[in-house]
Amino acid sequence: DVKVTQSSRYLVKRTGEKVFLECVQDMDHENMFWYRQDPGLGLRLIYFSYDVKMKEKGDIPEGYSVSREKKERFSLILESASTNQTSMYLCASRAGGASNEQFFGPGTRLTVL
Amino acid sequence: EDKVVQSPLSLVVHEGDTVTLNCSYEVTNFRSLLWYKQEKKAPTFLFMLTSSGIEKKSGRLSSILDKKELFSILNITATQTGDSAIYLCAVARGTSYGKLTFGQGTILTVHP
Numbered sequence: 001d002v003k004v005t006q007s008s009r010y011l012v013k014r015t016g017e018k019v020f021l022e023c024v025q026d027m028d029h030e031n032m033f034w035y036r037q038d039p040g041l042g043l044r045l046i047y048f049s050y051d052v053k054m055k056e057k058g059d060i061p062e063g064y065s066v067s068r069e070k071k072e073r074f075s076l077i078l079e080s081a082s083t084n085q086t087s088m089y090l091c092a093s094r095a096g097g098a099s100n101e102q103f104f105g106p107g108t109r110l111t112v113l
Numbered sequence: 114e115d116k117v118v119q120s121p122l123s124l125v126v127h128e129g130d131t132v133t134l135n136c137s138y139e140v141t142n143f144r145s146l147l148w149y150k151q152e153k154k155a156p157t158f159l160f161m162l163t164s165s166g167i168e169k170k171s172g173r174l175s176s177i178l179d180k181k182e183l184f185s186i187l188n189i190t191a192t193q194t195g196d197s198a199i200y201l202c203a204v205a206r207g208t209s210y211g212k213l214t215f216g217q218g219t220i221l222t223v224h225p
């Protein structure tokens with residue numbers, strides 16, 4: 001089974017702090033994604049990576065950056081956390097090829113005070 | 114801009130009822146439509162639909178796609194309390210490294 005893990009289930013940070021969210025997948029998947037999920041808005045794509053060191057902005061990249069130095073690991077960085085970044089953050093991976101199925105991690109609920 | 118709209122946004126039923134969840138979309142270069150179920154954890158994959166009119170089934174769940182009218186439905190028959198979850202619909206484009214555009218989700222609550 002594909003396993004996608006995220007470094008924390010719950011995180012509380014203060015405004016202005018730098019925040020790192022880590023995601024690791026164990027199935028040698030090519031593509032990885034970061035979403036945030038807010039009530040009534042569904043999942044919105046922040047950034048994705050189609051290969052090591054390759055990244056593209058999603059629909060809401062402002063205030064975020066990403067890093068993919070190794071194939072299995074995709075990090076989301078909040079350079080200076082703000083209260084409007086309080087949300088559930090979900091990481092996903094995809095094998096590539098014909099299937100569009102993405103496999104999700106359990107999520108990190110981030111609260112910025 | 115790609116758009117995926119789900120309805121209803123929330124639904125409350127009793128065990129044994131049948132429910133139909135709707136997903137309509139507007140997307141350039143459509144490739145496939147996916148349904149996920151999300152309980153208090155990671156979304157789990159239910160179905161991927163690429164062709165019109167072909168029903169996919171898994172137990173009490175089934176789904177069908179209409180590429181002419183640009184929508185999909187997810188049916189759940191004989192609902193159980195374990196079906197309580199958020200149901201997510203997402204659409205993939207043909208040339209996008211598998212990026213998905215999600216709808217808002219439907220919150221289904223099944224009472225005993």
